[in-house]
Amino acid sequence: MATSSDERPSLPAQPGRRGLWLGILAYRWAALGWMVFLAIGAADEFRRPGVAWLVLGATGVWTLWLSVTPGWDRPLTRWLDLGVCIGLLLISGVVVREGYTVGDHPFFATAYPVCAALTWGAARGVGPGLAAGFALSVALTLSRPINGVSLADATGAQVEGVGNGVVYYIAAGGAMGLISRTLGRASDELRRSQEEVLRERERVARLSEHATMGRQIHDSVLQALAWVNKRGHELGAETSVPGREVLRLADMAAQQERELRALIQSEPEEPPKERASLRVALDADARAVGEVPVTVTALGPIWLPEHEIDEVTAAVRQALENVVQHARATHAVVFAEEGEQGLVVTVRDDGVGFVYEEDGLRSRGKFGLLQSMKGRIEDLGGRMTVRSAPGAGTEVEFLIPEQEPASDLAADEGRP
Amino acid sequence: MTIPSGETGSATIWRPPAIATVVAEASDGGEAIERARESMPEVILMDLQLPTVPGVEAIRAIVEESPHVKVVVLSASGEEVDVLEAVKVGATGYLLKGSTAAEIVNAVQRVRDGEPVFTPSLAGMVLSEFRRVAAPDPGVPGLTPRENEVLKLVAKGYTYREIAGKLFISVKTVQNHVQNILTKLQLRKRYELMRYAIQRGLDKAPE
Numbered sequence: 001m002a003t004s005s006d007e008r009p010s011l012p013a014q015p016g017r018r019g020l021w022l023g024i025l026a027y028r029w030a031a032l033g034w035m036v037f038l039a040i041g042a043a044d045e046f047r048r049p050g051v052a053w054l055v056l057g058a059t060g061v062w063t064l065w066l067s068v069t070p071g072w073d074r075p076l077t078r079w080l081d082l083g084v085c086i087g088l089l090l091i092s093g094v095v096v097r098e099g100y101t102v103g104d105h106p107f108f109a110t111a112y113p114v115c116a117a118l119t120w121g122a123a124r125g126v127g128p129g130l131a132a133g134f135a136l137s138v139a140l141t142l143s144r145p146i147n148g149v150s151l152a153d154a155t156g157a158q159v160e161g162v163g164n165g166v167v168y169y170i171a172a173g174g175a176m177g178l179i180s181r182t183l184g185r186a187s188d189e190l191r192r193s194q195e196e197v198l199r200e201r202e203r204v205a206r207l208s209e210h211a212t213m214g215r216q217i218h219d220s221v222l223q224a225l226a227w228v229n230k231r232g233h234e235l236g237a238e239t240s241v242p243g244r245e246v247l248r249l250a251d252m253a254a255q256q257e258r259e260l261r262a263l264i265q266s267e268p269e270e271p272p273k274e275r276a277s278l279r280v281a282l283d284a285d286a287r288a289v290g291e292v293p294v295t296v297t298a299l300g301p302i303w304l305p306e307h308e309i310d311e312v313t314a315a316v317r318q319a320l321e322n323v324v325q326h327a328r329a330t331h332a333v334v335f336a337e338e339g340e341q342g343l344v345v346t347v348r349d350d351g352v353g354f355v356y357e358e359d360g361l362r363s364r365g366k367f368g369l370l371q372s373m374k375g376r377i378e379d380l381g382g383r384m385t386v387r388s389a390p391g392a393g394t395e396v397e398f399l400i401p402e403q404e405p406a407s408d409l410a411a412d413e414g415r416p
Numbered sequence: 417m418t419i420p421s422g423e424t425g426s427a428t429i430w431r432p433p434a435i436a437t438v439v440a441e442a443s444d445g446g447e448a449i450e451r452a453r454e455s456m457p458e459v460i461l462m463d464l465q466l467p468t469v470p471g472v473e474a475i476r477a478i479v480e481e482s483p484h485v486k487v488v489v490l491s492a493s494g495e496e497v498d499v500l501e502a503v504k505v506g507a508t509g510y511l512l513k514g515s516t517a518a519e520i521v522n523a524v525q526r527v528r529d530g531e532p533v534f535t536p537s538l539a540g541m542v543l544s545e546f547r548r549v550a551a552p553d554p555g556v557p558g559l560t561p562r563e564n565e566v567l568k569l570v571a572k573g574y575t576y577r578e579i580a581g582k583l584f585i586s587v588k589t590v591q592n593h594v595q596n597i598l599t600k601l602q603l604r605k606r607y608e609l610m611r612y613a614i615q616r617g618l619d620k621a622p623e
Contacts, residue, residue, distance in 0.1 A: 254470055297540030297571050333536045333573030348573045
């Protein structure tokens with residue numbers, strides 16, 4: 001079962017949606033082929049054959065590019081795709097003979113543009129799928145006047161033709177969105193239960209780690225207890241008991257109590273696989289700051305993936321550098337806890353404080369370090385809040401929500 | 417004031433200003449208990465690493481005998497577990513050994529005035545302690561949401577005055593919250609010992 005724990009950091013966010021993407025890609029190629037076939041058949045009907053073949057070539061290049069770059073997670077790609085498909089619809093009105101688009105022959109650019117609606121639906125769900133379908137419908141409707149067909153004078157059959165297209169685009173976007181949402185939920189569910197299992201396994205591993213440490217300490221505790229037991233009975237049998245003797249026994253018990261308590265409260269030495277202790281990393285941060293005493297408090301053991309630790313501690317270090325350089329503080333406190341919202345790390349100083357106003361700071365060239373901290377935290381999907389006022393110290397809060405690979409953006413920014 | 421400070425030597429760290437008189441000094445835990453009994457000081461400033469009777473035990477004995485005596489623990493860092501134990505048995509203040517004279521004076525004054533002296537790290541430890549036992553017995557008091565909020569702000573380094581401002585309550589109310597948190601912590605400790613004694617039938621044993 002070690003494999004699944006190895007896979008965890010790169011667990012595909014949406015294995016189901018990946019299949020959708022491949023399906024749409026296959027459809028793209030089929031639609032492109034169909035377009036080429038229709039173009040060959042209707043070669044006589046083109047009033048601008050050059051433009052027609054140029055458009056076909058461009059669509060082919062676009063399709064090829066989509067096939068070789070795994071780029072559907074990128075919003076830019078989706079917008080470009082929508083642009084290509086809308087363009088295809090509009091230009092198709094130009095390339096064919098006037099009035100040709102309303103005839104009883106298949107219109108050569110009808111099949112391909114629906115890909116934009118499908119992609120938006122698959123990537124972003126029902127709403128964006130419907131919206132993309134609607135945008136395509138508008139383009140389709142506009143392609144008629146571009147082709148010289150007045151919408152006002154359109155016959156019933158002509159309106160019906162456009163209506164068919166509209167329904168086709170919108171329904172495709174919406175339906176794909178629905179499928180994508182269902183798949184997304186199912187894979188989330190799967191991921192959650194996988195994580196549940198992993199967490200449980202980590203917990204068991206931690207416990208057994210504890211047990212090992214426990215055995216080492218048990219020996220000394222057992223010896224001390226045995227001695228207290230033996231000596232206690234001896235003293236109990238005597239008529240007068242010297243207080244000093246009893247005190248010695250009590251000391252011995254107290255010493256063992258302390259050791260056991262320290263054992264219970266200490267974190268296990270070894271973090272779970274590929275994770276590290278945030279407290280240890282923050283302590284290192286605090287030690288690196290010489291000029292201002294820093295207290296580090298972390299509630300409970302906080303284990304995080306190593307790259308997350310790196311980013312968080314780098315941000316904390318920058319915050320502490322800020323304190324040293326500007327705050328004129330006597331103390332700084334780093335506080336970390338995992339709450340319902342996610343991981344919260346605050347860096348607080350009792351220094352002079354300042355007016356936190358991003359634009360003003362930026363214009364005076366004083367936003368650099370803050371910008372860098374903010375960037376680090378936002379790259380982790382979190383946000384930075386600064387609370388300060390002149391004379392009231394400064395609190396910088398980093399909030400990093402529990403990692404939700406469900407969003408396609410997060411998946412894109414995840415590690416390769 | 418009693419200042420048993422072990423090898424450090426009280427004179428080197430403590431030059432009494434006009435606000436207080438040193439009424440007694442002790443060089444080990446056993447002596448501290450005796451001196452406290454004799455001189456009944458308002459505040460005791462005390463190290464935890466003491467010969468004969470360990471600091472935590474001495475505090476337990478002193479506070480049990482004279483609950484009105486306030487104990488401020490002066491401890492080296494890295495003794496967190498001991499400090500938490502000291503607070504559980506009745507210490508009301510905690511200072512790091514590196515504290516400046518001004519900080520010590522300030523802490524002694526505040527503790528004398530009935531204000532618990534918490535450091536952010538101690539607040540963190542106490543928070544962890546309450547979190548560690550997430551679902552306590554019905555008999556073990558937990559923290560109210562407000563107490564939790566106050567303690568967290570202390571752990572973040574806010575002063576009582578700043579917390580009062582943030583939560584729109586009086587400084588006195590903040591102090592009361594902190595005092596209640598301490599009392600709950602001590603109650604938990606007592607409850608734990610009592611439960612142990614009852615389970616083992618130790619409560620019926622003759623003195």
